[in-house]
Amino acid sequence: MTENMLEVTGLGHVYRAKEQTHTAFGDISFAVDRGEIVCIVGPSGCGKSTLLRCLSGLLRPTSGTVSLHGTEVTEVPDELAMVFQDYSRSLFPWRTVAGNIEFPLRGRELSKAQRRERVEEALSWVGLSGAATKYPWQLSGGMQQRVAIARALAYRPMLMLMDEPFASVDAQTRAELEDLVLQVRAEHEMTVLLVTHDVDESVYLGDRVLVLSKSPASVVETLSVDLPAPRDQIGTRGAEEFVRLRTEVAQRIRNTAPTS
Amino acid sequence: MKIFAQRWLVFLGCLVVWQFAAASGANPYFPPPLRILRAAGDLWFSGPAWHLWLTSSVGDDILPSLARLLIGWAVAAVIGVLAGIALGRSAVATDYVAPLLSFARAVPPPLLVPVFLVVFGIGPQMEVATIVLGVVWPILLNTIDGARSVDAVKVETARAFRITRSRWILGVVLPSALPKVFAGLRVSLALSLILMVVSELVGSTSGIGFQLVNAQQATFDYPAMWAWIALISVLGYVLNGLFLAVERRVLGWHHGYTGQAGR
Amino acid sequence: MPSILRKLIGLVVFLLLWEAASRSGLVQATYVPPPSVVLVKFAGLFGNPQFLTDVVSTLLSWVIALGLATLIGVPLGLLLGGVRLLRTVSSTIVEFLRPLPSVALIPLVISVLGSGAQTKIALATFAALWPVLFNTIYALHEVDPQLVDTARSFRVSRLRRLTGVTLPSIAPFVLTGVRFSASVALIVLVSTEFLTGGTIGLGQFVYTWGSSAGRMDMVLAGTVFAGLFGYLVNIGFVAAQRRWLVWAPAGGAM
Numbered sequence: 059m060t061e062n063m064l065e066v067t068g069l070g071h072v073y074r075a076k077e078q079t080h081t082a083f084g085d086i087s088f089a090v091d092r093g094e095i096v097c098i099v100g101p102s103g104c105g106k107s108t109l110l111r112c113l114s115g116l117l118r119p120t121s122g123t124v125s126l127h128g129t130e131v132t133e134v135p136d137e138l139a140m141v142f143q144d145y146s147r148s149l150f151p152w153r154t155v156a157g158n159i160e161f162p163l164r165g166r167e168l169s170k171a172q173r174r175e176r177v178e179e180a181l182s183w184v185g186l187s188g189a190a191t192k193y194p195w196q197l198s199g200g201m202q203q204r205v206a207i208a209r210a211l212a213y214r215p216m217l218m219l220m221d222e223p224f225a226s227v228d229a230q231t232r233a234e235l236e237d238l239v240l241q242v243r244a245e246h247e248m249t250v251l252l253v254t255h256d257v258d259e260s261v262y263l264g265d266r267v268l269v270l271s272k273s274p275a276s277v278v279e280t281l282s283v284d285l286p287a288p289r290d291q292i293g294t295r296g297a298e299e300f301v302r303l304r305t306e307v308a309q310r311i312r313n314t315a316p317t318s
Numbered sequence: 319m320k321i322f323a324q325r326w327l328v329f330l331g332c333l334v335v336w337q338f339a340a341a342s343g344a345n346p347y348f349p350p351p352l353r354i355l356r357a358a359g360d361l362w363f364s365g366p367a368w369h370l371w372l373t374s375s376v377g378d379d380i381l382p383s384l385a386r387l388l389i390g391w392a393v394a395a396v397i398g399v400l401a402g403i404a405l406g407r408s409a410v411a412t413d414y415v416a417p418l419l420s421f422a423r424a425v426p427p428p429l430l431v432p433v434f435l436v437v438f439g440i441g442p443q444m445e446v447a448t449i450v451l452g453v454v455w456p457i458l459l460n461t462i463d464g465a466r467s468v469d470a471v472k473v474e475t476a477r478a479f480r481i482t483r484s485r486w487i488l489g490v491v492l493p494s495a496l497p498k499v500f501a502g503l504r505v506s507l508a509l510s511l512i513l514m515v516v517s518e519l520v521g522s523t524s525g526i527g528f529q530l531v532n533a534q535q536a537t538f539d540y541p542a543m544w545a546w547i548a549l550i551s552v553l554g555y556v557l558n559g560l561f562l563a564v565e566r567r568v569l570g571w572h573h574g575y576t577g578q579a580g581r
Numbered sequence: 582m583p584s585i586l587r588k589l590i591g592l593v594v595f596l597l598l599w600e601a602a603s604r605s606g607l608v609q610a611t612y613v614p615p616p617s618v619v620l621v622k623f624a625g626l627f628g629n630p631q632f633l634t635d636v637v638s639t640l641l642s643w644v645i646a647l648g649l650a651t652l653i654g655v656p657l658g659l660l661l662g663g664v665r666l667l668r669t670v671s672s673t674i675v676e677f678l679r680p681l682p683s684v685a686l687i688p689l690v691i692s693v694l695g696s697g698a699q700t701k702i703a704l705a706t707f708a709a710l711w712p713v714l715f716n717t718i719y720a721l722h723e724v725d726p727q728l729v730d731t732a733r734s735f736r737v738s739r740l741r742r743l744t745g746v747t748l749p750s751i752a753p754f755v756l757t758g759v760r761f762s763a764s765v766a767l768i769v770l771v772s773t774e775f776l777t778g779g780t781i782g783l784g785q786f787v788y789t790w791g792s793s794a795g796r797m798d799m800v801l802a803g804t805v806f807a808g809l810f811g812y813l814v815n816i817g818f819v820a821a822q823r824r825w826l827v828w829a830p831a832g833g834a835m
Contacts, residue, residue, distance in 0.1 A: 116474055140478035147471035151575035152493040161489060162479030195575045213479065329673040347693050413584045414591030424764070424811030428772040428784065429804045432791025436612045512682040516772050519687065527685075531776075534688035547685050554680025 063249055064090040064113070064217060069122035071108055082108040083275035085122070088268055090217075095243055095250045097260035100270030101311055106253045109275070110221050113251065114140055126217065139215035143222040145202040149194040149209075155181070156190040159209045180212035183245075184238060200231030204238070211242065220252040224259070233291050236263055240289055257311065261285075261303045262294060269310045279310045349541045354548065357541035375529070380549070383525040386442050387514040390449025391507055398454045398506075399499060402461020403491060412462060423459060427452030427509075428516050435521050445517040445525075452513045453506035460502030464495025497572045500565050507561055511554050526550060614798040622802035632786055636806070639770055639783040642698055646705035646766045651759055654710050658717025658755075659747075668718075679715075683708035683769045687776055696780050701773040708769040709762035716758030720751035753826045760818040767811055783807060 067087045073080045082105035090096050100106050111117040113124055115134040124131040126138070142148040149158050159177045168176070181187050184204040194202050203223060210218050220239075224232040236259060242248055254260050260267045261283055269279040283303060285294055294300055333351050340350035349357075362380070365373040405412045431448055438444040468491055476490050518527025526546060533543035566573075596616045602608050603615035626632045661668045661675075683704045694700045724747055732746050774784025783803060790799035 111474075114478060116477055134478055134480055136480060138478070140475070142471055142475065144471050147469050148475045150472065150490070150493070152496070152571045161485075162481065164485060165480060165482045193571055193574060195571075209479075324669050325673045328670045329677075332674060347689065410587065413587035414594075417588050417592050418595055420815070421808050421812050424815060425804055425808035426764075426768045426771040426811070428768065428775055429787050429800070429807055431775070432787060432800045433613065433797055435791070436795065436797065437608075508680065508682075511680070512684050512768070515682055515684045516776075519684065519776055530685060531688050534692060540692075543688060547681070547689065550685040551677055551681040554682065555677060558680055 062089045063092045063094075063127065064251070065125045065128075066113065067123050069109070069112060069119050069124060071105070071112055071117070072120045081274035083270070083273070086270075086275070086277055087122075088277055088280065090249060090251055092216075092249055093243075093247050094265045095239070095252065095263055096266050096268065097264035098251070098253045098268045098270060099255065099257060099260040099307060099311070100275060101272050102255055104270050104273045104275040106255070106270065106275070107221055109270075110219055110251075110253050114138060114219050137216040139210035139213045139218050141203075141206050141210050141218065141220040141223045143225050145199065145206045145226070146195070148206055149202060151193065151195055153193075154190065155186065155192050155194060155197070155205050158194060158205060159212050162209065162213050176212045176214075180208040183211055183242060184208045198231075200227045200235060203227060203231075203235060207235075207238065207242070211246070211248075215248075217249045217251065220250065222253055222255065225255070232259075237291065239263060240287075244288070257304050257308045258295070261300060261307060262289060262291075267303075267307055269307055279307075281307065346540055349544060353541045354544040357539070358545035358548065361542060361545055379525050379529050382442070383514055383518065383527070384553070386445045386525075387449065387510050390446045390514070391453060391510040393446070394450045394454040394506060394510075395457055395503060397450070398457030398502065399461050402458045402499070403465045403487065403495065405458075406462040406465025406495065407491060409466075412466075419455070419459060423455040427513055428520075431517060431520050440521045440523065444521055445514065448517045449510050449513045453509045456505040456509070457499070457502040460498045461495055464498030465491050468494040497569060500569060504558070504561055504565070507557055508554065511550070511557065515550060526553075611795070612797055614801065618798050619801045619805065622798045623805050626802055626806060632803075635781050635783050635786040638698065638781045639774065640810075642702050642705065642770055642782070643763075643766055646702050646709055646770065647759065647763055649702075649706045650709035650713050650762050650766070653706075654713030654758070654762075655717050655755060658714045659721065661714070662718040662721035679711050684772050684776075687773055691777055696777045698780075700777065701770050701780075701782065704773050705766040705769045709766040712761040712765065713755065713758040716754045716761075717751060720754030721747070723754070724750040753822065756818065756822055756826065760815065763814055763818065764811055767807070767814075771807065 066089065069086045070084050071082045073082060086109065088096075098106060098109065108117065112119040113131070115124075115131045115138070118132075126135050129135070150161065153161060156177050159180055160173050163173045163176060177190070178187070181190055184207055186201060186204055186208065189197060189201065189205075194205055197205070203226075207223075224235050227235065239250065239252070240263065243250060252260075252263060264283050267279075267281045267283060268277050269281070270276070271278045281303060285297065285299060285303075336348075337350045337352060340348050362373050362376050363371050365371050365376075405415065427448060430451060431444075434444045434447045434451075438447055472490055472494065476486055481490065514525075515527040515530070518525040519531050522528045526549065530543060530546040530550075533539045533546060599613075600615045600617060603610050603613055661671060686704060686707070687700075690700050690704055694703060728746050728750065729742065732742050737745065770782070771784035771787075774780055774782030775788045777785070779785075783806070787800050787803045790796045790803070
């Protein structure tokens with residue numbers, strides 16, 4: 059079970075625009091095991107999204123390496139799926155819900171029947187079986203993000219990257235979607251790397267929490283979260299251990315803040 | 319229903335006023351509507367029964383004119399969309415042709431009719447060439463604009479899911495550009511009608527535009543001239559209506575999406 | 582490579598290809614003369630008194646037609662956009678008049694008004710009216726109701742609401758309409774001159790050299806002038822929009 063799936067060593071990224079340079083993050087190293095949920099949390103503007111884009115292969119880092127199963131990531135790997143924060147821009151408005159989920163599957167060697175089966179399966183996992191023929195813009199924000207998650211699940215990735223996936227939904231929906239991620243992980247042994255700025259969310263979801271410092275970011279703390287499964291929005295969040303962990307994460311973030 | 323009645327009553331009212339004013343004034347240039355209607359009947363609907371009462375003018379003038387208009391427009395659409403998608407996704411390629419495009423768009427197309435006349439001679443090729451070269455620019459420029467502005471998150475989504483190149487063009491770039499493409503196509507359709515008439519006024523021996531100028535200059539038949547004018551207006555109205563119906567179907571998602579985003 | 586250099590290269594390559602096609606006989610040089618010939622003729626146009634008379638006539642008519650279309654179109658648009666009853670009542674007439682290309686009216690207007698400048702000005706005004714009118718009506722519906730409510734909550738008078746809220750809000754759309762009208766008016770003017778024998782104007786200049794004399798070098802030189810003029814007008818409008826309507830860089834339908 060403890061097999062290194064993703065390994066990040068000395069990763070750094072510097073934006074260069076004319077004569078100005080901006081270091082998004084300097085020297086980040088960590089590893090993610092198979093079946094883990096790892097949350098990356100940090101203050102706003104610390105380069106979390108840039109980090110995730112480097113991990114996914116969408117962006118070339120300026121230094122360091124990312125390797126997935128021992129192979130260095132230079133382009134977007136096949137075994138990886140991504141859920142973006144802005145679901146309304148990430149879903150294709152000209153395709154139905156089913157069409158959106160099916161779209162990335164077309165490039166894979168699957169028959170039409172297999173594709174349809176996967177779409178139906180993914181929709182039932184996220185509880186949207188009835189919405190297959192609707193268009194994304196006919197759904198609420200939370201439901202749209204469920205579609206985006208279903209699209210990632212139907213792709214059957216080994217690793218799912220989520221970039222602040224619940225930052226644009228209301229609190230009630232956010233709780234539901236958090237539990238959806240936990241449930242999907244439990245049922246399908248998914249490995250998830252999730253970026254968030256919400257301290258509570260990182261502790262609630264994560265097996266481990268990586269705390270980033272302010273820009274230029276580096277990993278200032280790695281916390282293991284030993285909260286019992288299944289986690290529960292009311293029970294877990296009320297537990298003494300949860301409160302202790304969230305306080306610790308929050309303190310680490312605050313302490314890093316004035317250093318720049 | 320009430321609005322519908324209001325609209326058409328006023329329209330009919332105007333026609334009635336015109337009828338009486340023209341009948342009493344007897345200005346040869348403005349014949350009363352009923353005379354125009356009779357002229358239209360004589361022109362197009364007085365044929366033999368086995369021809370569905372249509373006259374030969376329908377087959378000799380109206381249909382060929384329509385065909386040239388639609389062929390010219392369709393050719394321009396194909397060229398404009400293909401070239402537009404290719405150019406829109408390459409900022410470098412667009413740079414090379416940008417000054418030429420801005421210039422070409424600004425040339426009033428009728429000025430090139432003499433050139434087409436000597437190259438193609440009088441006839442349908444000249445007309446189609448005039449239409450294509452006149453209407454391709456709005457389609458091309460709008461397509462470039464649409465293809466260039468594919469949303470950044472959609473670009474990354476497509477890359478993250480390793481979408482193949484052909485599916486990227488057909489499944490992401492083209493639909494993204496489609497609202498702009500349709501705007502260009504609509505402008506071009508109206509322009510096609512204009513150029514069809516212009517080219518037939520100048521260099522043709524048949525067709526709607528030719529008959530129009532013929533009624534004015536050769537036969538001094540003003541009711542017939544008005545009938546041709548009315549036909550052109552109805553054609554424009556119908557073509558635009560059909561186009562909008564197609565657009566509503568094809569771009570249904572776009573209206574839903576922007577309607578929701580603009581809450 | 583800087584973008585401006587690429588644009589220059591593109592232009593030069595196009596001219597060279599055209600030159601080569603014409604010189605090698607790929608296209609017949611009497612039909613499509615090479616750019617070296619056309620550009621010399623183009624330069625010569627500015628010393629040609631006949632051409633200058635024609636250009637002045639066309640440009641003056643263009644300014645008048647565009648001015649008239651704006652003066653009629655904007656108030657009419659405000660009226661039709663603001664008063665629901667008027668809009669309903671006029672909509673059928675408008676819908677039948679709008680698709681009617683002005684060029685179809687050329688024979689009629691020549692019969693009625695003769696072949697003087699009033700004919701082409703009337704036709705160009707008619708054609709240029711629609712983009713201004715429709716963009717004004719459309720813009721009125723796009724005025725943010727919150728802005729109007731804000732003004733009303735401060736008890737701003739009706740007139741000041743019109744000049745202080747409505748007109749600035751619709752200005753970008755109207756300018757887009759006028760820009761569109763400018764090119765439509767030019768097309769109609771040139772077409773009318775082209776089709777009306779014995780007039781003066783850029784279209785007649787091209788017609789005379791083209792149809793009677795078969796001199797395509799002069800036709801293309803005139804065309805280059807018209808294209809250049811249209812191009813500069815377009816640039817002028819875009820610059821005006823950027824300069825005076827900064828708060829709404831991209832406005833307008835059509």
